[in-house]
Every structure is written in C-alpha cells, then in structure tokens.
Amino acid sequence: MTAPNPFQSPAESTATTTLLQGGWNVVVLNDPVNLMSYVVMVFRKVFGFDETRARKHMLEVHELGRSVVWTGVREQAEAYVFTLQQWHLSAVLEANDAH
Amino acid sequence: MTRIEVKLNLDAVAPLLDVMKAAADDLGPMLAVDAHVPDHDVELAHSWRTELMSGQRSDLAVLLGMFDSDFFATGVIALDPTNCEPILRACTAIRLRLRAVHLRELDDENLEAGEIDLESMPELQRRAFAAYAFLATLQEVIISHLDPASGG
Numbered sequence: 001m002t003a004p005n006p007f008q009s010p011a012e013s014t015a016t017t018t019l020l021q022g023g024w025n026v027v028v029l030n031d032p033v034n035l036m037s038y039v040v041m042v043f044r045k046v047f048g049f050d051e052t053r054a055r056k057h058m059l060e061v062h063e064l065g066r067s068v069v070w071t072g073v074r075e076q077a078e079a080y081v082f083t084l085q086q087w088h089l090s091a092v093l094e095a096n097d098a099h
Numbered sequence: 100m101t102r103i104e105v106k107l108n109l110d111a112v113a114p115l116l117d118v119m120k121a122a123a124d125d126l127g128p129m130l131a132v133d134a135h136v137p138d139h140d141v142e143l144a145h146s147w148r149t150e151l152m153s154g155q156r157s158d159l160a161v162l163l164g165m166f167d168s169d170f171f172a173t174g175v176i177a178l179d180p181t182n183c184e185p186i187l188r189a190c191t192a193i194r195l196r197l198r199a200v201h202l203r204e205l206d207d208e209n210l211e212a213g214e215i216d217l218e219s220m221p222e223l224q225r226r227a228f229a230a231y232a233f234l235a236t237l238q239e240v241i242i243s244h245l246d247p248a249s250g251g
Contacts, residue, residue, distance in 0.1 A: 031132070031195075032198070032207040032210070032211070033191070033194050033195050033198050034191060035235055035238055035239065037238075037239060037242050037243075038187065038191065038238055038242065040248075041187075041242050041247060041248045042248075044248035045247060045248040054248075077137075078137055078138070081135070081137055082147065082150075082151075085130075085132065085134045085135075085151055086151060086154050086188065087187075087188055087191070088131050088132050088188060088191040088192055088195060089132070090132055090135075091135070092135045092137070093135075093137035
C-alpha cells in the first residue's frame with residue numbers, strides 16, 4: 001500500500017473515502033427473456049423486498065432498461081451481483097457518484 | 100411450501116426434451132448470461148465464473164433429471180421446496196439459450212406476447228419455441244403455487 005499523497009485535493013480525497021465506505025450500486029439491466037413474475041420473485045427472494053417494491057424495480061428494468069436495486073458497501077454489493085447472476089439476471093456493479 | 104405434482108401431456112412434452120437437452124449441452128462450457136465480474140483480479144474473476152458455471156450445471160441436472168423413466172411411465176413431475184429453485188434457474192438458462200440460438204431473429208415484443216406465426220417456422224424452430232413457452236409455463240406454475248420468494 002502506498003502512503004497518502006499529501007498534495008491530493010480535498011475533492012479527490014472525499015470521493016475515495018466514500019467509495020470505500022458505501023457508494024456502490026447494484027444495477028439490474030433489462031433482458032428480453034425473463035418473465036416479469038420471475039424478476040419480481042428474484043428481487044423478493046434476494047433483497048427481501050415486498051411485492052410492491054419488487055414490482056417497482058422490475059418495471060424500471062422493463063421500461064427504462066435498468067434499475068438500481070441496492071446501494072451500499074462494495075463487499076455486500078458484489079455478493080448481491082453474484083447472487084443475481086446465479087439467477088441469470090444481468091447485474092452489474094457501479095460506483096455511485098452521487099455519494 | 101408445499102409439494103405439487105404436475106401431469107404433463109407426454110405426446111406434447113416428449114418432443115421438446117431433445118431441444119431442451121441440446122440447449123443444456125450447449126451451455127456446458129458457457130454461462131447463459133455473460134457475467135460481468137466486478138473485479139479486475141484475474142484469480143477472483145476466474146473463481147467467480149467457475150462458481151457460476153458449477154451452479155448452472157447443477158441446476159440443469161436437476162431440471163433434466165425430472166424427465167426420467169418414471170416421467171415417461173406416468174407423465175408426472177413433482178415440484179417441491181428442494182427442487183423448485185434449481186428448476187426455476189435452469190428453465191431461465193435454457194430459455195436464454197433457445198432465444199440466442201433458435202429464436203434470435205424474432206421480435207422481442209412478438210415473442211413476449213406469443214404472437215408468433217408457427218406455421219411459417221421450420222420444424223426445429225417451432226419445437227424450440229414450444230420448449231421456450233413450456234419452460235415459461237413451468238416457471239409460472241412454480242412461482243404461483245410454491246412461492247419460492249418466501250423461502251428467505
């Protein structure tokens with residue numbers, strides 16, 4: 001590990017800190033095959049969403065092409081992406097720049 | 100969750116098994132969905148894909164294992180809490196493969212709505228579409244009767 005750069009700007013430093021602490025999105029992308037009921041069931045099972053919240057995310061995926069289904073620390077986000085991929089959903093990890 | 104038995108029409112389902120088995124064989128060395136691995140570490144990416152492959156193989160074995168000699172004697176498949184999740188995932192894997200190989204030129208909206216001109220399809224494509232629809236129906240039966248999402 002390298003020593004912190006003393007000349008790093010405050011903005012860069014803040015961004016680095018937040019990415020490590022919890023600025024990662026789990027994003028599900030649309031696909032033309034999976035049934036709506038299947039996607040809702042997977043969201044309920046993996047994230048513990050109720051039916052209404054699971055349907056909201058499913059409709060976002062279907063109509064907008066993507067939905068951010070979870071945001072948090074990287075390790076947990078990676079675990080969710082892996083689980084969604086086990087269910088054959090197109091899931092990716094993205095840094096949450098808004099954090 | 101409960102256990103349910105589904106009586107299938109052997110004459111309708113048996114011809115679909117070859118195309119389902121071929122799709123499962125196609126998936127032997129590959130994932131149904133190309134996995135985005137969120138890490139540049141080569142070793143981690145390898146084990147990530149290896150574990151997904153292993154799960155996919157295991158799920159496909161559970162699905163195809165339902166169509167054994169007992170099935171051909173009775174036409175009945177049994178769905179329960181131990182097999183419904185692997186079967187759901189395997190149905191999706193095979194549907195994705197059928198879509199990619201046999202149904203790729205079909206319009207998404209028409210396919211979703213089932214608005215397909217079966218008469219104009221070649222025999223193999225017609226059977227692939229029938230298998231695609233059959234597997235979707237099987238998924239709907241599992242989701243509506245066994246509620247896998249409640250299993251935690």
